[in-house]
Amino acid sequence: MSFRGWKKYIEEGDLVIVYMTRESMTPIFMKKGTIFQNRFGVYKHDEIIGKEYGSKFVSSNYKGFVYLLHPTPELWTLVLPHRTQILYIADISFVTTLLDMKPGVHVIESGTGSGSFSHSIARTIAPTGRLYSFEYHQDRVSLAQTEFNNHGFGDIIKMHHRDVCKDGFQMKDQVNAVFLDLPAPWDAVASAKEAFKQDRTGKICCFSPCIEQVARSVAALDEHGFIDITMYECLIREHTVAPIQKIDFAEAIKDARSRKTQGLASVDSVVKKRKLGKDEPFPTAEEVEEAANLMLVSRALGETRGHTSYLTFATFLPPTATSVVVDDNDSA
Numbered sequence: 452m453s454f455r456g457w458k459k460y461i462e463e464g465d466l467v468i469v470y471m472t473r474e475s476m477t478p479i480f481m482k483k484g485t486i487f488q489n490r491f492g493v494y495k496h497d498e499i500i501g502k503e504y505g506s507k508f509v510s511s512n513y514k515g516f517v518y519l520l521h522p523t524p525e526l527w528t529l530v531l532p533h534r535t536q537i538l539y540i541a542d543i544s545f546v547t548t549l550l551d552m553k554p555g556v557h558v559i560e561s562g563t564g565s566g567s568f569s570h571s572i573a574r575t576i577a578p579t580g581r582l583y584s585f586e587y588h589q590d591r592v593s594l595a596q597t598e599f600n601n602h603g604f605g606d607i608i609k610m611h612h613r614d615v616c617k618d619g620f621q622m623k624d625q626v627n628a629v630f631l632d633l634p635a636p637w638d639a640v641a642s643a644k645e646a647f648k649q650d651r652t653g654k655i656c657c658f659s660p661c662i663e664q665v666a667r668s669v670a671a672l673d674e675h676g677f678i679d680i681t682m683y684e685c686l687i688r689e690h691t692v693a694p695i696q697k698i699d700f701a702e703a704i705k706d707a708r709s710r711k712t713q714g715l716a717s718v719d720s721v722v723k724k725r726k727l728g729k730d731e732p733f734p735t736a737e738e739v740e741e742a743a744n745l746m747l748v749s750r751a752l753g754e755t756r757g758h759t760s761y762l763t764f765a766t767f768l769p770p771t772a773t774s775v776v777v778d779d780n781d782s783a
């Protein structure tokens with residue numbers, strides 16, 4: 452089963468993301484003779500095998516249904532077994548963009564944790580890029596390695612079992628980008644600097660929940676000659692769709708004034724007094740909408756919650772670039 456491509460039909464051994472609601476999804480490997488059960492009914496793997504990915508599947512007692520989704524890194528982030536805190540898609544997509552990830556890019560990440568970030572990055576840099584993933588917890592290394600192999604990323608992600616703050620990455624002149632999700636990222640900055648390809652610019656990001664950690668990372672990045680050091684916080688702002696009444700205020704005021712000077716009742720009281728005639732049909736939803744002059748607008752919720760971490764980005768400049776002297780008199 453690969454997260455990298457798409458297949459149409461579910462086969463034995465495949466991973467299916469079983470979708471019940473937006474808040475309730477579960478990853479299941481298809482195995483003949485097995486069932487999946489929730490409070491609405493029983494779903495037999497034997498009957499799921501052969502169905503199309505994306506299809507709706509009804510339980511044996513016809514009381515419930517689920518959707519059978521193809522795995523993607525985005526869905527995996529929502530259903531994966533948590534062995535650590537993980538990165539979610541808002542931060543992952545922001546980091547992917549600002550670290551200039553694309554096919555062919557070579558990246559370091561540490562730590563691997565639960566592999567949430569790794570899945571998205573591996574898909575983005577495939578087929579020729581490489582993700583060198585460093586983790587010092589032995590069990591997390593083994594579990595991540597198994598998952599990466601099972602999910603079709605075995606050739607893209609190279610796992611390393613190492614304490615990078617003590618022993619460094621031990622890589623020279625190899626990568627375009629570095630992502631550090633560690634308690635003490637500043638201890639890995641010097642080694643990260645050596646790992647960058649030395650003939651071009653590179654990008655680094657440190658992901659830290661506390662502002663004190665940000666301050667230490669900024670100091671380390673500055674000390675090692677990184678430039679463009681910038682910190683962001685990535686928050687999701689939810690919007691709802693709501694109907695509002697269209698009002699042309701200028702027209703409404705003009706109309707109200709003219710009604711007053713003519714000694715007429717206000718528009719409001721005229722509208723309130725209006726009743727349906729005896730045989731007049733009840734207005735349709737469209738007519739009500741039209742009469743009420745409604746339009747749908749997007750409204751942001753008042754509060755924006757969801758702090759996970761601060762993202763500190765910086766640029767690595769190749770040594771040759773830092774030694775270039777710019778002559779102010781040179782107009783070119």
Ligand SMILES: C[S@@+](CC[C@H](N)C(=O)[O-])C[C@H]1O[C@@H](n2cnc3c(N)ncnc32)[C@H](O)[C@@H]1O
Nearest residue numbers: 537538562564565566567568586587614615616
């Ligand atoms: C928050 S988790 C990373 C989560 C990961 N980014 C994800 O999205 O699933 C941090 C990981 O860093 C590992 N770690 C902490 N210090 C380390 C070090 N010095 N060297 C290598 N790994 C380290 C921890 O064992 C932990 O698994």
